[in-house]
Amino acid sequence: MRRTPRAAGAAGSRQCAHRDRTPLEAEGRSGTAARARRAHGAAVSDASPEPPIPDVERIIAAGREIDAGCVIGWGGGSAIDAAKTAAALMRQEGSVADYFYGRRKIGGKGCFFAALPTTAGTGAEITPNAVLTDPETGIKQSIRHDTMFADVAIVDPELTWDCPPGVTAASGFDALTQGIESYLSKKANVASEALALKAAADVFTMLLPAVRESAPPARTMVAEGSMLAAMAFAQSGLGSVHGIGHPLGSLLHVPHGVCCAILLPALLRRNLPACREKMEVLAGMLVQDSAEAMIAAIEELRRAVGLPENFSRYGLKEEHFDFIVKNCRSGSMKSNPRDFSDDEVRMILKELMG
Numbered sequence: 001m002r003r004t005p006r007a008a009g010a011a012g013s014r015q016c017a018h019r020d021r022t023p024l025e026a027e028g029r030s031g032t033a034a035r036a037r038r039a040h041g042a043a044v045s046d047a048s049p050e051p052p053i054p055d056v057e058r059i060i061a062a063g064r065e066i067d068a069g070c071v072i073g074w075g076g077g078s079a080i081d082a083a084k085t086a087a088a089l090m091r092q093e094g095s096v097a098d099y100f101y102g103r104r105k106i107g108g109k110g111c112f113f114a115a116l117p118t119t120a121g122t123g124a125e126i127t128p129n130a131v132l133t134d135p136e137t138g139i140k141q142s143i144r145h146d147t148m149f150a151d152v153a154i155v156d157p158e159l160t161w162d163c164p165p166g167v168t169a170a171s172g173f174d175a176l177t178q179g180i181e182s183y184l185s186k187k188a189n190v191a192s193e194a195l196a197l198k199a200a201a202d203v204f205t206m207l208l209p210a211v212r213e214s215a216p217p218a219r220t221m222v223a224e225g226s227m228l229a230a231m232a233f234a235q236s237g238l239g240s241v242h243g244i245g246h247p248l249g250s251l252l253h254v255p256h257g258v259c260c261a262i263l264l265p266a267l268l269r270r271n272l273p274a275c276r277e278k279m280e281v282l283a284g285m286l287v288q289d290s291a292e293a294m295i296a297a298i299e300e301l302r303r304a305v306g307l308p309e310n311f312s313r314y315g316l317k318e319e320h321f322d323f324i325v326k327n328c329r330s331g332s333m334k335s336n337p338r339d340f341s342d343d344e345v346r347m348i349l350k351e352l353m354g
Contacts, residue, residue: 050253051078051082051085053097056132060086072115073116077119077131080117081124083115087111088145089106096132113152117159119160120226125154126231128234129148140249140327141330157223165212176203176225176298178232181242182195182237183197184239184275184336186336188236197285202224207222237332239267239271241259261308262352263352264302266351311352318350321350
């Protein structure tokens with residue numbers, strides 16, 4: 001982290017830093033970052049979960065005020081996605097909403113962007129897209145462009161050591177889901193499959209000790225798995241867990257990793273007939289047993305790390321189904337091993353109401 005301002009300085013004289021409130025502050029390790037902000041530019045903190053469009057506008061305004069040549073994002077995936085979008089749009093015309101809804105296209109490289117994740121889950125530090133929400137419509141979707149890859153991504157497992165157990169569990173299930181969905185994706189290739197298998201195995205094996213003991217070796221493996229999963233799905237896309245999870249999470253304010261944990265086993269069972277051969281290979285890596293046994297083991301891991309099995313605590317009701325069905329037809333659903341009809345999506349949601 002000490003080197004980040006110097007690395008970024010080559011790209012611009014002033015920097016705009018965006019972060020969330022992370023557990024790093026408890027031990028003061030964010031002091032280095034705070035000194036960097038005072039010396040090199042402006043800071044925008046208190047990132048909101050599922051970053052809303054107004055948060056990104058706030059970062060862009062702060063950066064333009066100091067003529068920032070660089071944006072540094074550190075924290076969880078929401079903080080990094082907000083900072084990544086700000087870096088991409090800082091020098092573009094129009095509003096964030098214009099790009100979110102496709103009314104404008106990103107015209108080229110934005111500011112220099114550096115990312116430092118303090119959770120292991122989203123892989124946002126090495127992907128060319130950012131997931132945002134529009135609080136006015138409840139829509140959650142991505143802004144994507146090849147120039148949105150970070151110029152510098154520092155994946156240091158030590159930055160995750162103080163991450164609370166609940167956040168570790170949820171973000172870890174996001175990484176596990178990304179590894180699994182990338183491997184099973186219709187768009188997977190030989191390289192993405194190799195990365196995805198290793199990612200899923202790392203996270204599945206080490207998530208429980210990372211949650212219960214915060215053991216550094218386990219934290220390191222989960223961080224590695226998160227990074228590899230992102231490298232995989234940047235090529236292959238994801239699947240129905242993310243397709244359904246985005247509108248559901250946005251509408252009911254369910255943390256994304258929790259959404260993944262609830263949806264993953266149910267959707268693996270429904271996908272199994274369409275991709276049994278690949279799922280058996282995956283099961284051999286994770287549990288040395290059948291695909292059915294793997295799905296049961298994922299459910300047991302979910303229970304062991306303290307995540308819910310349904311959406312009852314979030315108030316999912318049939319009146320929400322139309323919004324979710326209407327807004328789930330994203331690129332993730334197109335990458336899923338099989339198609340789901342609207343009625344099938346409604347049936348899945350009904351099963352998970354609790």
